[in-house]
Amino acid sequence: VSDASHELRTPLTSIHGFIEILMRGAAEKPEQKEKALQSMYAESARANKLIEDLLFLAKIDRVPxxxxxxGALGDVILEMEAQLKLLARNRKLEFFVDQKIEAVFDKDKMKQVILNLFYNAVQHTDEDTGVITVSLQKDGGIMLMIADNGTGIAPEHVPHLFDRFYRAETSRSRQSGGAGLGLAITKTIIDSHNGTIEVKSEQGKGSVFIIRLPG
Structure with a gap:
């Protein structure tokens, strides 16, 4: 609750401040008004996303x-190709997906997992030189991997990545609107699928998130 309150206080304080500026006359100046409204929109979207994530976690914790x-998990991944390419922008996107692989899964929740991990990769790779790889293969069970050639993660942060509200790079996460819940939600979903998730990373070379599901 303390962490959630802290995270919500920042965007709400910012919105309150911009409202004060507008009430003091900025509303009469088009340039200042536009800037204030855009900032308020971004901060309110951030607060709304945090509330949605908190409600999602509370619901899963209580009654999953x-x-x-x-179904064919590979088909679900390839259905998302257009959306992932849009998120990737200029980054190179590679798919190595075995479409024959079937699994027992919640389609919407697995899409959320893939989006969370893919967005994380986008956030930590260069827009022009970044390479993101999505693969789905049989490895005893089923192995889904999302890898990137980004900044990597310092060893001391790796054990805590899936903790709620944990952020390895606070300033960067704040700028991108992250509250440290995306990976926690991802792990919760995978746990509910009786699967596991781990990360292997090397600073300056990139990271790979590995999900294993019962085959």
Missing amino acids: SFEMKK
């Missing part, structure tokens, strides 16, 4: 509700 069905 998953629609588990057998």
Whole structure:
């Protein structure tokens, strides 16, 4: 609760400040008004995303509700290709997906996992030289991997990456609107699928998130 309060206080304080500026006359100056409104919109979106993530975690903690069905996980990943390319922008995107692989999973929740990990890769790779790889292979069970050639993660941060509200790079996360819940949500979803998730990373060379699901 303390962490959540701290994270919510920042955007709400910012919104309150901009409202004060508008009330003091900035609303009459088009340039200042536009800047204030854009900032308020961004901060309110950040607060809304945090509230949605908190509600999602609270719901899963209390009564996990998953629609588990057998299906082709590879098809789900390839369905997302256009969306992932849009997020990647100029980054190179590679797919190594075995479409024959079937698993028992919640389609919407697994899409959320892939988006969370992919967005994390985008945030830590250069827009022009970045390479992000999505692979799905059989390895005893089922192995889903999302790898990048980005900044990597310092060894001391790796054990805490899936902790709620943990951020390895506070300033960068704040600028991008992150509250340290994306990876925690990802792990919660994978745990509910009786799977595991781990990360291997080397600073300056990149990271790979490895998910293993029952095959």
